[in-house]
Amino acid sequence: MAAFIETFGATLTAAGMQRLVSRVIALMLTDDDGRMTAAEIGTALRVSPAAVSGAMSFLHGYGFVTKERQPGSRRDVYVLQTDTWHDVTLQKAAMIGHLVDQITGGIDAVGGPDTPAGRRLAYSAEFYRFIAGEMDKLITGWDQRRSELRQRHPA
């Protein structure tokens, strides 16, 4: 199981996430009730409380985890929000629209759409525009698929 955490974490890191953040997600995915304290996380991953604090702050900022505290306790309990994680993954992919704008802006910089460079940029813009469009469909599609799954397996 430790193997899964490190392997999967490494893959997420390769996809651009900070290392410890990736490992925390992998860890919490494997935790039975998905609820963990900072101390538990630190022990499991062999990192200092300071490092855990930083990672959790990041995760909390994006809503990947929520933070709870039992009345009469001083320790925070973090709860993994699987759906939020998925949503953010999709939104990140949707940022491709950004590229389209940048490339389109570049067309003027190289002398307009009737220059060789302009044509090349327009072609690449077309590529990213296509992807962005498909991404939008994908997001809608997942929303629907998720509903179907929920009907069969109510959370």
Next chain:
Amino acid sequence: MAAFIETFGATLTAAGMQRLVSRVIALMLTDDDGRMTAAEIGTALRVSPAAVSGAMSFLHGYGFVTKERQPGSRRDVYVLQTDTWHDVTLQKAAMIGHLVDQITGGIDAVGGPDTPAGRRLAYSAEFYRFIAGEMDKLITGWDQRRSELRQRHPA
């Protein structure tokens, strides 16, 4: 135009590419005939020949650029392969299938699909499986769209 190169390059870097590699792509996109020598690239981006060599070696390895040499010359001319760049971008996205396998493998590690953690992993696997499937469709879709574009604007 220098602004476009740096801005767009930074975006590619944020997407996980090495910095200089990103800048070279942005630069070559804006070059009129898309053909440049190492010296031109080094001058434009203010980096050493050594750095250019490293970046071009990477780009050539993935087929992002081809390397030509005029008979009787000692300098290589690099030519940006826009389509290859697009294709590799898509293939990279298709690597999501890898995640599905890892997660599926993790289900056993946490005690099978009937444990809480197993169910959570299965759900995430379902998410990535969905995306991987849509990515396959997207790749096919772009192939087709590209053909259409080519009919109207023969390269």
Next chain:
DNA sequence: CAGAGGATTCAGTTGTTTGTGAATAGAGTA
């Protein structure tokens, strides 16, 4: 309000990228 458990912040350490300069190798010309 004092004390203790726990979270957070920050300066400093370690490790990883990214790029440079100098030396080396390749390829063409004479």
Next chain:
DNA sequence: TACTCTATTCACAAACAACTGAATCCTCTG
């Protein structure tokens, strides 16, 4: 073969990222 122009390689430096340890802050209990 000797000479020159480029490309490549490699050891090192600078910039950046990821952690740690110690100090600080917050919050609950007595």
